[in-house]
Amino acid sequence: MQNRVWQRSCIRYRSCISSKHAIRTPILTPTRAYTTFQPKPTHESADIDHEHNPIFNSSELPKPKLDYTSLISNLSSKINNALSRKSPLPLSSINNLPDIHKQYKDHIRHINSIRQEQNSLGSQIQQAAKAKDIPKRNELLERAKALKTSLVEAEKELDGLEHHLLLLSLTFPNDTHPSSPLGSEPNARTLSTHGPPPIPGTSSRDHLAICKTFNLLDFDSGSVVTGRSWYYLLNEAALLEMALIQYALSVAVQNGFTPVTTPDVVRADVAARCGFAPRETGGAASQMYHIANHHLPPSTQQQTQPRPPELVLAGTAEIPLAGMFANKIYPSNQLPLKVVGVGHAFRSEAGASAESRGLYRVHQFTKVELFAVTAEHQSEEMMESMKDLQRKILEGLGLSFRILDMPTEELGASAYRKYDMEAWMPGRQTWGEVSSLSNCTDYQARRLHIRYRPLTPKGFTPPHPTGSLPFAHTLNGTAAAIPRLIVALLENGAVFGENGEVEYIRLPKVLKPFWIENGRGIVKWKDEV
Secondary structure (H helix, E strand, C coil), rough: CCCHHHHHHHHHHHHCCCCCCCCCCCCCCCCCCCCCCCCCCCHCCCCCCCCCCCCCCCCCCCCCCHHHHHHCCCCHHHHHHHHCCCCCCHHHHHCCHHHHHHHHHHHHHHHHHHHHHHHHHHHHHHHHHHCHHHHHHHHHHHHHHHHHHCCCHHHHHHHHHHHHHHHHHCCCCCCCCCCCCCCCHHHCCCEECCCCCCCCHHHHHHHCHHHHHHEEEEHHHHHHHHCCCEEECCCCHHHHHHHHHHHHHHHHHHCEEHHHHHHEEEHHHHHHHCCCCCCCCCCHHHHCCEEEECCCCCCCCCCCCCCCCCEEEEECCHHHHCHHHHCEEEEEHHCCEEEEEEEEECCCCCCCHHHCCCCCCCCCCEEEEEEEEEECCCCHHHHHHHHHHHHHHHCCCCCEEEECCCCCCCCCCCCEEEEEEEEEEECCCCEEEEEEECCCCCCCHHHHEEEEECCCCCCCCCCCCCCCCCCCEEEEEEEHHHHHHHHHHHHEEEECCCCCEEEEEEECHHHHCCCCCCCCCCCEEHHHC
């Protein structure tokens, strides 16, 4: 009978010390006194949206794994970097980061000291059980019960600290490559120019006029069906889109990229982890279309059924391509991984200025996207390789174009360095971006949990300095942004007669294998004329 009593006592003790953090957090030796966390006044963090941050709503991925130690140690330079990129930092809250981080670490030490005491109590309870010292046993069990209560409260406060620390840290953009120019778009540095000399700019080459002559584009019907800046491609313009997709895909596949078709709808959580903030104002967030959850259960059932994830239309195939690799670990001998995706991009900010007229900036367009996952030491080499591939695609199209190293204010949140390729568009009488390329280093991988396992030539994993698996680097680039390529090809390829009227369109020979003849005869190939 007494044995059963002692068994029940031990079981009761084990239930007292159990907690959700007991296994996943290592015990650290306390070196500093525990500091009680006092929540900051609400107004100090009013510019951080805790409730509606998509990373904390309906996510199936672990929380982002950020390097807090590096951030706090280099806080001044991180702030200056963000300001040089015009990133919207909540400075009043950012100033609290060192204090919050210190309290976070102190909480971990305090929690570990509680667990150490619980472990010690376990031995003492066993000794009391053997000695059949009932008063001592009861005293120890009461102490274990009190420790369990303290542990639950401390873990709850730790979760709150971690949540706030993560939210503030997520507002920082990626670091910036030391060679990236400072400032706004006019400070972009021209790295190289390619193709034939630009032809003189003239309004007679405007792509809208050419499309009207040959019935290639219908904005009026698009406006009726959907709204302004939505369109139909007709006749040769529709065929040109198909040919450009196939051409860009063929070049990418020949260079080792695996073809993928992507979903056009993604979770807002995945978009946010890629550097697109759906719920903020301005910048990338203003480009997002949100999907209403019409499948929500009746209001009487909403409290008992889980809330469906927030969905958005992808602003670029980069987002679903990055999501393919989320929460996965790859052996280093499988890297780099290269995919080329065909998807639709949706941008709600189209048509905001006269510069956006026609097909240059529209709400929906087809895009062929390059994406790569590399080891940390491979990403800069991969960026140059992807740039060479993009150059090859544009050179095949016979366009006059230039490659720019983009300045800090033109870098998205995730980009460490960004190249743009601009083609000459004589009808618009200016250069227009037709391609971009970004090295995101480990910015997206830390948020999506994309890691790799380093292997030696003999298949062994060498120890990593941090004691954990390193995060991969990700890169993305445009193989073909279809509408803008159509603009460039039409404006450069239009051939005019003596009467000043456009007679036909001359297209590059590389598209001929992918062309479908429709019998109208308005397209000629550069090797035939």
